[in-house]
Amino acid sequence: MIAFSRQLRSVNLSQCYCLSSQVLRPLVTMPANQLQTLILYGCGKMDSQLMVDIIHRHSTTLQCIRLTDINDAIMEAIGLCRSLRDLGLEHCASLSNAALTRYFQSCRQLTHLRMRDISHLSSHHVRCVAESSKTLHHFDMSECNGVNSSDGFFCLATECTSLDTLLLAYQTGVTNQAMQLFLSHCHSLKHVDVSGCRLLTDQAFLSNHVSLETLNISGLDLLTSDSIQQLLTRLGSLKELCLGVTYDLDEADRILNIINQEQCKFFIDTERCYTICRTPIHTRELDIPP
Known part of the structure; x- marks a missing residue:
């Protein structure tokens, strides 16, 4: 079906756990810089080099990428997508601290960022996001156990003042002071989830x-x-x-x-x-x- 879709702009195969890498190979041979959305949540067993090739093939047009269990090579490829506005990552155990730092220091165009269960994500990376992605409107972080201090959230609250959605379920680094800063600086904030933030x-x-x-x-x-x-x-x-x-x-x-x-x-x-x-x-x- 993908191979015969000549005007394909969006691929959303979220939660299709049984898919093989072969299904996605047509994305490498289709016309370059055509794909705008690539959502593969739950498809963590795809060939990593194929994923890199797909992202490189459409690096100019990709605006939304949401993936599960990626490695450093895929993260580096994502960093080349200068039109990317929406990034979602989940269950990434092998993604290194260095790769996260390199990406988040230069993600100036992001408006939506979702991170769930990213093993090596730290408060330092949240600060990097805050300092480079001042255009953020949607920030969603959950089950990132390495973010256990409030410093990054302080920076996020004071730098990303255009936030309208803030989802921080079960994040141990969310304190009273961090929440006060979000509410006092982010005047467009409409949706907040701090469930399980037991220090509040x-x-x-x-x-x-x-x-x-x-x-x-x-x-x-x-x-x-x-x-x-x-x-x-x-x-x-x-x-x-x-x-x-x-x-x-x-x-x-x-x-x-x-x-x-x-x-x-x-x-x-x-x-x-x-x-x-x-x-x-x-x-x-x-x-x-x-």
Whole structure:
């Protein structure tokens, strides 16, 4: 199918675990600099030299690359893609510290970056991203256990101020001060996930961030119910607040009863990990007594 698609611009074979490298060989023989999107999440057993050849073949046009379990040679090839805006990497155990440093020191054009379970990723690399990728809008990092200090996040918050999406689930280096810096410097921030960042307390969310629309705080055991209530009342743009399935449902109902005394402003969706959702305005108007 790939071989006969003359106008092929995008390849998304995410989670196709049984694919062989042979399937992708037509991408090397098709016209050069035609492919714009290459997504192979879950396809970590592809021949690495073939992947390098594909990326080299389309280095001028590739704008989105998302891969699993890559090595240094593939990372070097990605570094030649000057039109790349969106990069996603996951489960990369063999990707070296040096290769990560070389790439992140020169990734000036990125707007979207997702990294999951990158063994050698460190706070130093987060600083490199912050210093070179000031155009970032979307930053997603999870299960990167080597990022265990907050220094990189401090730099990211103060340098990448155009961020609108910040996803840092289960990152041990996320502290109150780091969260405060993100909320005070990134004025376009709309979506935040700090689930499992267990160092965070009420102090992390003191800012009246006017643009925040979704916030995931599941697993934050140090966050008090008073703080959750204040978030719901202070943040006028907040549409969803995820508490997580381990949160006390009775306590969540108590918070909502207080907030909804005069009008049904929020409800809880138990099928979405106990997410408190803002009631649509037209629905609230129906609840107003004559």
